[in-house]
Amino acid sequence: MSQMLPAPPSTAEPRWTEADTATGADDVRRVLRRHASGVAVITAGASTPTGFCATSLATVSFDPAVVSFAINVRTASWDTIGTADPIIAHLLGERQEDLAQRFGRSGAAKFAPPTRWQRHDLGLPLLHGVLAWLVLTPIARLPVENHVLVVCRVIQAAVDDLAGGPLIHHAGRYTSLVAGELDKRSGRRSVGQNDGQHA
Numbered sequence: 001m002s003q004m005l006p007a008p009p010s011t012a013e014p015r016w017t018e019a020d021t022a023t024g025a026d027d028v029r030r031v032l033r034r035h036a037s038g039v040a041v042i043t044a045g046a047s048t049p050t051g052f053c054a055t056s057l058a059t060v061s062f063d064p065a066v067v068s069f070a071i072n073v074r075t076a077s078w079d080t081i082g083t084a085d086p087i088i089a090h091l092l093g094e095r096q097e098d099l100a101q102r103f104g105r106s107g108a109a110k111f112a113p114p115t116r117w118q119r120h121d122l123g124l125p126l127l128h129g130v131l132a133w134l135v136l137t138p139i140a141r142l143p144v145e146n147h148v149l150v151v152c153r154v155i156q157a158a159v160d161d162l163a164g165g166p167l168i169h170h171a172g173r174y175t176s177l178v179a180g181e182l183d184k185r186s187g188r189r190s191v192g193q194n195d196g197q198h199a
């Protein structure tokens with residue numbers, strides 16, 4: 001965004017509504033949904049291509065380059081991703097909501113047309129049309145409740161500078177930086193609904 005929003009008046013009182021973190025899972029979800037995330041698709045599988053949509057991809061460190069993502073062990077993807085090395089993380093662009101929805105749905109034909117992909121030199125499924133991709137080698141897998149936090153060193157990274165802005169997930173919907181700008185004028189909230197189970 002090119003312009004900063006004006007600071008709120010200094011006299012404004014905070015209007016916090018507290019969530020009950022012990023029992024109010026829905027309340028906490030309502031709070032966490034305020035956190036906007038980029039949208040990634042994580043793939044692996046040299047023999048059977050496997051992949052899932054993830055908003056949990058995060059940078060841990062730039063130097064050395066380390067990222068992490070969380071995967072639910074109840075997904076079908078876990079069987080492959082849980083032991084895969086290497087793995088590819090794709091950063092989706094603002095026009096790739098369809099791809100996000102396909103990879104966010106269990107049982108979807110994720111690698112059938114219209115998904116465009118090829119084999120990376122290492123045999124991994126590499127999706128076309130994404131903003132950027134990272135080849136990852138896991139260095140730690142930390143069980144956390146029904147998820148595993150996979151911490152990975154980045155061993156290769158590529159970006160398409162002409163691919164446009166990022167796809168963003170916010171409040172259970174897909175949006176973009178441009179849509180966010182439009183929202184202020186038109187009141188339109190987003191470009192689509194999240195039908196995934198995660199966020």
Ligand SMILES: Cc1cc2nc3c(=O)[nH]c(=O)nc-3n(C[C@H](O)[C@H](O)[C@H](O)COP(=O)(O)O)c2cc1C
Pocket residue numbers: 039051052053054055056057069070071072073074075076077078100101103104105106107108169194195196197198199
């Ligand atoms: C926007 C969005 C973000 C998601 N983020 C994650 C995530 O970070 N970790 C995860 O385990 N599942 C996440 N999911 C859910 C998985 O993508 C979904 O359960 C997965 O595609 C299941 O497919 P599978 O059973 O074929 O593996 C997300 C779904 C959506 C729609």
